[in-house]
Amino acid sequence: MQLVPQLEELVLQFREISSLATNLNKPLLISDARDALAMLTKFYVTDIPNLIQTYDGFINRQNYAIPVRIYYPQVDQQLKVAVFIHGGGHNAGSIEVYDPILRKLAKTTNCIWLSIDYRLAPEFPYPTGLEDCRSVINQRSILLDQLGINYSTDQLIIAGDSAGGALCASLTLDYEFIATNQITQQILIYPSLDYSLSLPSTHSLGKGYLLERDKIEWYFNNYFQNNEDRCLLSPLYQELPANYPATLIIGAEYDPLIDEAVAYNEKLHVMNISSEFHKISGVVHTYLMLEDLCLAECKHTYNLIKNFIK
Secondary structure: OOOOHHHHHHHHHHHHHHHHHHHOOOOOOHHHHHHHHHHHHHHHOOOOOOOOEEEEEEEEEOOEEEEEEEEEOOOOOOEEEEEEEOOOOOOOOOOOOOHHHHHHHHHHHOOEEEEEOOOOOOOOOOOHHHHHHHHHHHHHHHHHHHOOOOEEEEEEEEEEEOHHHHHHHHHOOOHHHHHHHOEEEEEEEOOOOOOOOOOOHHHHOOOOOOOOHHHHHHHHHHHOOOOOOOOOOOHHHOOOOOOOOEEEEEEEEEOOOHHHHHHHHHHHHHOOOOEEEEEEEEEEOOHHHHHHHOHHHHHHHHHHHHHHHO
């Protein structure tokens, strides 16, 4: 299988620009990384559902107000609640950047979605973002009740893409956290699960496919600033609790992180944890943010998520 034609065109353009930047010895700036990610949904996700009620609110943690956006597709119904943790290498992304994707998730799944604007590295290294997400999940009912939203209280779905997948999988290592929040399902979209970057695909697909190994290393160096043991903190190598939630893993064929997704699914199966894995052919990492270039693959992905939640 080859890249989807329109994605292949983008990848070739990326390689030319990347080569030019290398020749000019241009350093990677955090502002550039954030702007580049923000541009993806702005330019490549143009079919955005508008008939979704949204609410903006805050969850307080240690004198900091964590922004949260709530997507409510059917205001007259009691719906399941799902929490989304965005990607961006722990360095980029926001609720604004991911707004089109959350609208699509809400419309497709008919769930209430909470999107978390957790704090980012390098300004806020590990574990700030992780603990911001933990606080929002623990206190979500307070915000939903304040806004008068009618919601189901008997279960919770959590989802994340890329680094957001890493944060989800890190949070669900905690038996008490899962039980307290009644987390029954988890969705990991092209997740980052190995902070040591030790699997083969990080080399074989680590150059020329938009997300590159050296950029991942740069992200992780910004995130881990206190000599943390990266293997020890990688969800792929952690012991999983017995009440681990049923998990959907979605990988991209041309993604340096694809081996991590495959290995994690195998680990869950060995432990008899309910898990399903789908590899989307012909696409690269973060393809949901490139929807106009791979419409069929994105539609298929949203349908996989809808069917898993049902």
